[in-house]
Structure formats: C-alpha cells, structure tokens
Amino acid sequence: MSVDVLLRLHDVRKAYGRRPVLRGVSLDVPRGCLLGIVGANGAGKSTLLRILAGQAVGDSGTVQCRGRIGYCPQNTALHPAFTVAEHVRSFQAAYRLESCARAWELLEELGFDESPRSRMHTLSGGTRQKLNLALGLMHDPEVLLLDERYQGFDWETYLRFWDIAQGLRQRGRAVVVVSHLAYDRDRLDVLYQLQDGVLAAEHSSAAGSVA
Numbered sequence: 001m002s003v004d005v006l007l008r009l010h011d012v013r014k015a016y017g018r019r020p021v022l023r024g025v026s027l028d029v030p031r032g033c034l035l036g037i038v039g040a041n042g043a044g045k046s047t048l049l050r051i052l053a054g055q056a057v058g059d060s061g062t063v064q065c066r067g068r069i070g071y072c073p074q075n076t077a078l079h080p081a082f083t084v085a086e087h088v089r090s091f092q093a094a095y096r097l098e099s100c101a102r103a104w105e106l107l108e109e110l111g112f113d114e115s116p117r118s119r120m121h122t123l124s125g126g127t128r129q130k131l132n133l134a135l136g137l138m139h140d141p142e143v144l145l146l147d148e149r150y151q152g153f154d155w156e157t158y159l160r161f162w163d164i165a166q167g168l169r170q171r172g173r174a175v176v177v178v179s180h181l182a183y184d185r186d187r188l189d190v191l192y193q194l195q196d197g198v199l200a201a202e203h204s205s206a207a208g209s210v211a
C-alpha cells in the first residue's frame with residue numbers, strides 16, 4: 001500500500017444470511033482527503049463503515065490500515081448512566097493516552113456547554129453527538145470515520161465540525177463521512193455512491209487528492 005493511502009478496502013463482500021449487502025467493494029482512503037459516501041437507507045453504508053473501523057469483518061476481502069482510526073458510529077455505544085467525564089476517562093484509558101486535554105479542547109471548539117458531571121441520559125441528542133465526535137478524535141486518528149454523527153448539530157456546530165475536518169485534511173489526515181445532505185457535497189474531495197452492493201465514485205473535486 002502506497003504511503004499516500006491511509007486505509008484500503010479490497011474486494012470486500014458481506015452478506016447477512018442470504019442477503020448480500022456488499023458485493024466486492026474496494027476503496028482507497030488517501031491522505032488529506034474528505035471522502036463522502038451516500039446511498040439509500042439499507043444500502044450498506046453502516047456495514048461498510050463498521051468493516052473499515054475493524055468492528056465487523058467481511059465474508060471475504062481485505063482491509064489494510066496505516067495508523068489510528070477514529071470511529072463515530074450511528075448508534076452511540078456509550079452508557080446512559082455515565083457522566084461526560086467518565087466517558088472521557090474511559091476513552092483515555094482505551095486509547096492509552098496520558099492526558100484527556102485534547103478531548104476537553106475539542107468539546108470547547110464544538111461549543112459543548114454541559115458540565116463534565118452531567119450524565120449521558122440528561123444530554124440532548126446534538127450535545128451527545130458533540131461528545132461522540134470528541135471521543136472519536138481525542139487520540140488524533142489518521143482516519144476519522146463518521147456515520148452521520150454530525151447531522152444532529154445546529155448550524156454553528158455543523159460549521160465548526162467542517163472547520164475541524166478541514167484542519168484534519170490540512171494535516172494529512174482523512175475523514176470518511178456517510179452523508180445524506182446535498183449541501184455537504186461541495187465540502188468533499190470525493191463522493192462515492194453505494195448502490196446494489198457496489199461502490200462507485202460520483203464526483204471528485206479539482207481540489208481533492210483523488211484522481
């Protein structure tokens with residue numbers, strides 16, 4: 001795998017029972033790229049992201065990864081009775097980080113205004129998503145995988161999210177987002193459509209790193 005590719009999926013197939021969802025999907029995630037994936041409900045986008053994140057395996061095919069992954073799944077895996085600070089500390093331990101400082105910085109950048117002592121079940125959906133994003137980014141991953149996690153953000157937070165994404169891109173990181181929003185498209189370097197189990201490039205901006 002070339003040094004400019006951070007994550008590579010090759011000919012991945014996945015079926016649930018007799019229902020094929022991915023029929024030989026290949027994808028390169030290059031450095032410095034904001035990559036979007038669109039597709040109808042049930043097309044297999046979350047399945048694809050889980051396989052990219054290493055949280056599920058395909059029936060065949062390979063995944064190669066250079067560096068750390070940050071993954072924000074569609075359904076939060078966090079415990080409703082844990083506080084914000086407990087979540088941050090749990091992820092700090094899981095990532096084996098010396099400090100939680102980056103998580104608190106990210107939360108501030110995202111306009112998170114809840115107390116660290118607040119319990120998850122008391123937070124609004126968008127506020128929970130801010131925490132999820134900070135948890136997915138606090139270890140400074142090479143690739144951030146986002147399963148529609150930013151779509152509950154208010155407009156200002158949404159813009160801050162894209163600022164953060166641009167910052168990652170400029171530092172040679174990559175962001176993969178599952179998106180349903182037409183106005184996201186201009187922010188992306190490359191957009192793929194997942195349809196009938198096959199991934200096809202839909203558009204590639206002149207600014208993008210993907211040929």
Ligand SMILES: Nc1ncnc2c1ncn2[C@@H]1O[C@H](COP(=O)(O)OP(=O)(O)OP(=O)(O)O)[C@@H](O)[C@H]1O
Pocket residue numbers: 016021039040041042043044045046047048
């Ligand atoms: N663990 C599972 N067991 C059985 N079927 C599953 C499982 N996970 C997903 N599926 C099925 O696989 C198909 C693809 O699901 P997936 O969640 O990957 O799609 P999606 O494109 O992310 O959908 P959405 O846009 O609605 O979130 C769907 O038909 C879904 O019901």
